[in-house]
Amino acid sequence: xxxxxxxxxxxxxxxxxxxxxxxxxxxxxxxxxxxxxxxxxxxxxxxxxxxxxxxxxxxxxxxxxxxxxxxxxxxxxxxxxxxxxxxxxxxxxxxxxxxxxxxxxxxxxxxxxxxxxxxxxxxxxxxxxxxxxxxxxxxxxxxxxxxxxxxxxxxxxxxxxxxxxxxxxxxxxxxxxxxxxxxxxxxxxxxxxxxxxxxxxxxxxxxxxxxxxxxxxxxxxxxxxxxxxxxxxxxxxxxxxxxxxxxxxxxxxxxxxxxxxxxxxxxxxxxxxxxxxxxxxxxxxxxxxxxxxxxxxxxxxxxxxxxxxxxxxxxxxxxxxxxxxxxxxxxxxxxxxxxxxxxxxxxxxxxxxxxxxxxxxxxxxxxxxxxxxxxxxxxxxxxxxxxxxxxxxxxxxxxxxxx
Numbered sequence: 001x002x003x004x005x006x007x008x009x010x011x012x013x014x015x016x017x018x019x020x021x022x023x024x025x026x027x028x029x030x031x032x033x034x035x036x037x038x039x040x041x042x043x044x045x046x047x048x049x050x051x052x053x054x055x056x057x058x059x060x061x062x063x064x065x066x067x068x069x070x071x072x073x074x075x076x077x078x079x080x081x082x083x084x085x086x087x088x089x090x091x092x093x094x095x096x097x098x099x100x101x102x103x104x105x106x107x108x109x110x111x112x113x114x115x116x117x118x119x120x121x122x123x124x125x126x127x128x129x130x131x132x133x134x135x136x137x138x139x140x141x142x143x144x145x146x147x148x149x150x151x152x153x154x155x156x157x158x159x160x161x162x163x164x165x166x167x168x169x170x171x172x173x174x175x176x177x178x179x180x181x182x183x184x185x186x187x188x189x190x191x192x193x194x195x196x197x198x199x200x201x202x203x204x205x206x207x208x209x210x211x212x213x214x215x216x217x218x219x220x221x222x223x224x225x226x227x228x229x230x231x232x233x234x235x236x237x238x239x240x241x242x243x244x245x246x247x248x249x250x251x252x253x254x255x256x257x258x259x260x261x262x263x264x265x266x267x268x269x270x271x272x273x274x275x276x277x278x279x280x281x282x283x284x285x286x287x288x289x290x291x292x293x294x295x296x297x298x299x300x301x302x303x304x305x306x307x308x309x310x311x312x313x314x315x316x317x318x319x320x321x322x323x324x325x326x327x328x329x330x331x332x333x334x335x336x337x338x339x340x341x342x343x344x345x346x347x348x349x350x351x352x353x354x355x356x357x358x359x360x361x362x363x364x365x366x367x368x369x370x371x372x373x374x375x376x377x378x379x380x381x382x383x384x385x386x387x388x389x390x391x392x393x394x395x396x397x398x399x400x401x402x403x
Contacts, residue, residue, distance in 0.1 A: 029104045113133060215296070281310035
């Protein structure tokens, strides 16, 4: 194990370690260069390319549920988005273009997994343990500052009971393109965004598709459309129009906030809109429609947008299971209502968001993750914490992913 200390070019320029090369990490790299003039930083990522969640999530139908002109950097608008809601490949390419434009690749070390961050009180520096996944070696480096941005949708949540299944099994967050679905009996576990995007794509391929849901999701209409070339060129040559359009999208989302307030009129309207969407798309199958409408207040779980999900659930080869799974066998799933043979198992069971930075260890004035898990996460505006000096967290506790 080698020990290296990144030296300052001048005493006023700190050495900086950025964890992760996804949306947040790339943003940090751009802003350090363009606003502070700092180039003495290293960005570590365990993958082979930039992109984070948009690199590793490649399941069929993967797309963003926020409009493309809003789900992008404000300082780097893209006039050539193809759709209102862009697919995974296009978002990933956008991030690669940003990394190239701002010359970030020379500061990135890929295949580099951060094992631990340990605060050295005597040096007033962070000791960073980095494992290289290619040469299988570990080295220790010292940095003045840490910008921690590994991403929340990173570690797939795989319930232990599903390990009993012996057939092909894949999680939506770690997709395996070698798995065949054509003419197979496929089971999809979950009713979140990934599962709802995936089911319509697989329903036309699988012999049978069984959807196992603990709780259905509130589903809203998806205002999807393709941008005409004329509009793309208009955005490119008159960027002010594109900026105004982004502000329109931003304000539209902000006005939607009252949906989450208790007994808000807009919340009741949103509930009606979602039920109307279900009734319009499922006009005949009353029992199915009833089973796909939640019994909890809208906003308690993530609201899903889709125009393809309800039609897919009505296909003759698709069956909804609302019963509890009580046993997972090598080639079947057992519920309180019976047993179903399964050839391919797909887990749309989300990510271990509650584990924060794990499996990476952070030792400041105490074991940060252990303290957060034992008691509760404490931070200032979700960005800094008193027990880990000179560490700045992006998408920290009680921010986007509230805990």
